[in-house]
Amino acid sequence: MSASVWLxxxxxxxxxxVMVLGVYITxxxxxxxxxxxxxSFTLGAAVAARFIFEGYDPWLGTALALVCGVMAGCVTGFLNTKLRIAPLLSGILMMIALYSINLRVMGSKSMLxxxxxxxxxxxxxxxxxxxxxAVVTLGLAAVVLTCYLLYTFLQTEIGLALRATGDNEQMIRSLGVNTNTSKIMGLALGNGLVALSGALVAQYxxxxDVGMGIGMIVVGLASVIVGEVLFGTKTLLRTLIAVVIGSIVYRAVIALVMRMGLPTTDLKLFTAALVILAMSSPIIKEKFSARQARGKESGESAISGRP
Amino acid sequence: MLSVVDLSKTFNPGSVNERLALSGVSLELEPGDVVTVIGGNGAGKSTLLNMVAGVFPPDEGKISIDGQRIEMFPEHVRASYIGRVFQDPMMGTAASMSIEENLAMALKRGGKRKLLRGIKRNDRDFFREKLSLLGLGLENRLTTRVGLLSGGQRQALTLLMATLVTPKLLLLDEHTAALDPNTGQKVLDLTEKIIANNNLTTLMVTHNMEDALRIGNRTIMMHDGNIILDISGSKRENTTIPDLLEMFRKASGREMANDRMLLAN
Known part of the structure; x- marks a missing residue:
């Protein structure tokens, strides 16, 4: 592949x-x-695009996209913690609601x-x-800054409470943390980053486009899992860097398979298959090694003459 | 210290699964009281502890600590008064986080969490000093992930975390039941040491009758959501395990039909 493809x-x-870091948080x-x-990815794109389209400052538009993402995350958190709607359903409801909101933001046009x-x-x-x-410079700046801020934040008193909420809710509540608050905070942070990423991508x-966020969660998961598998999760900083590298590796894989002739329309199918493979790999590995062990055993028994 | 008045709780009211868990329980603890709680399955021991901790709200009744009414406070607010160790050793610690991070979170129990560094400069020395009291060598493994520790080590760590900021009340819910006998004994010895050193008011549920009579200064027995026996002082000292079984039979009109409690002796 040529240098421009790699760029x-x-x-x-x-x-x-940046989106992958947001998905990592949630x-x-x-x-x-x-x-x-x-x-929220599309929300960030729509807000920034409309703002720029109307002739305002693109930096301000990007910042506003982040704020809108934070608000979307807060609403999902509210649905889950205060109205007790299951996590998956809270997200789906917000996703659907945002589809209409995004169309409104873009002035009832499906593309801006x-x-x-x-x-x-x-x-x-x-x-x-x-x-x-220009894009690489800004992208690198955004990713480095985000990683640094997240790394610092996740080690603060509040950050520790956020991590513990995901790890063991009962325990951190018994240590005096309102887990509803920390869930809302985590969702706000994650979706803020996702929307920021949407704004960066729209300008890129x-x-x-109102459909540009479809399947974004799967892309995020694929990148997180690929990064973690390839580079490990030994320390917090390493994990953060790993998921960003996972995002780059994912894009490289996509570029490769498209070069090899995969039609663009099959991309989402490919991504879904990738995530299924990555998530089921422990079970496949287990089954495989169990079969191998059994194969060995039956081989031995055949030699020793046992049934 | 702790005052529980006429506490009642019915689970799943109005359904086929309706179950009266507590029916008008009253209990007064003096400062420094170490009370062991025994009783069969479904007697309401854990429910009592969970209600004091605020896991679910009472249907009726009052709970106060040092005169402060707490029954309307949510769990995380009551946490500033109460240290807890659970039966499941996995419940009291965050497995994906390091020993020092777990301790740092425990150090903020009852305090306001801010955007300051979670582990401060002097904290590590303090953690090492406290961990060395456990005698498990954890003081040299501050950055080890808690998930890599054994059940006994995790339970000892939970005990330390529950008491790192001295609580007004310590709640122990069969906290050695899930450990092997040897480890369970070690954790129990540590428990006694920590309670004595800090003069902690404690409510400890146990299924071991011998421990129930040996540890602390008072023993209560629960049955069907009521306290049916409350002994302390010389009366308790002269009580043996067979006495306890007999008292249970008389008070409840039933045999103590709990294999686990009988086998534990």
Missing amino acids: GVLEQGLLWG FRVLDFPDLTVDG SLLRMDTIYTDVTHLGVSANL QSFS
Whole structure:
């Protein structure tokens, strides 16, 4: 593959990497399978795109996207903790509600083009960053900053309580933490990052599309799992870096299979298969080794003449 | 210290699964009281502890600690008064987090959590000092994930966490029942040591009658959601396990038909 393809992989890996960090917060740290992500990714894209489309500052639009994602996460948290709706259903309800909201944000259009508009990427080229490195520079800055902030936050008093909420709710409640609050906080944080990623991606591809978030949770999961498997979870910092690398590896794999002739329309099927494979690998491994052991045993018994 | 007045709780009221768990229980604990709680399955021992801890709200009755009414407070608010150790050794610690992180969270029990570093500079020395009291060598494994520890080690750690900030009341819910006899004895010895060192007011559920009479200064027996026996002082000292079984038979009109309680002796 050519250098420009690899650059594209890196760009996408980093921009979607912010989303993957958000999914890591909800899915792994909080142990909350949050489907809001599909809606909040598009929400971030829609808010930033509309803001830029109307001629406002793209940086402000990006920041606003993050705030909107935080609010979406808060609502999901409210549904789950205060109204006692199951985690999966809370996320699905928000995802569906956000579909309509996103259409409204984009002025009832299913697509909003940002061609020839000023984005944060064109903005940094004015500062002297070369045009073809602008996305990588900003993407890397966003990912490094997010990792650093998350790493610091997850070791604060509040951050420890958040992690413990995902690990052992009963225990951290008995140590005086309101787990409802920490769940809402984690969902807000996660969806804020997802929406930020949506804003970065919309400006990168110069449009926002109402369907661009479909299957985002699966992409996030695939990246988290691939990253964890390849680079391990020995320390917190290592895990955070691992999931970002997982995002880049995922994009590389996608680029590869598309080169090999996979039609774009089959991408989601491929991603789903990838996640199924990764999630079922422990069971497959177990079955395989059990069969191997049994095979060995029956081989031995055949030799020794036992039935 | 702890005052429980006319506490009642019915689970699943109005359904086929309706069960009266507590029926008007009253109990007064003096400061420094160490009370052991015995009784058969479904007697209401754990329910009593869980109601004091705030796991579920009472139907009726009052609970107060040092004159402060707490029955309307949620669990996490009551946590500032109460340290707890559960029966399941996995319940009291966060497996994916390190020993020092678990202790740091316990150090904030009852305090306000802020965006400050979870583990401060002087904390580690304090943790090492406290861990060395357990005699398990954990003081050299501060950054080890708790999930890698054995059940006994985790239970000892939970006990330390529950008492790291001295609680007004310590609740122990059969906290050695899930451990092997040897480890259970070690954790029990540690429990006695920690209670004595901090002069903790304690409510301890146990299924072991020998422990129930030996540990602490008072023993209560529960049956069908009521306290049917409350002995302390010389009366308790002169009570033997057969006496206890006889008292149970008289008070409840039934044999103590709990294999686990009989086998434990």
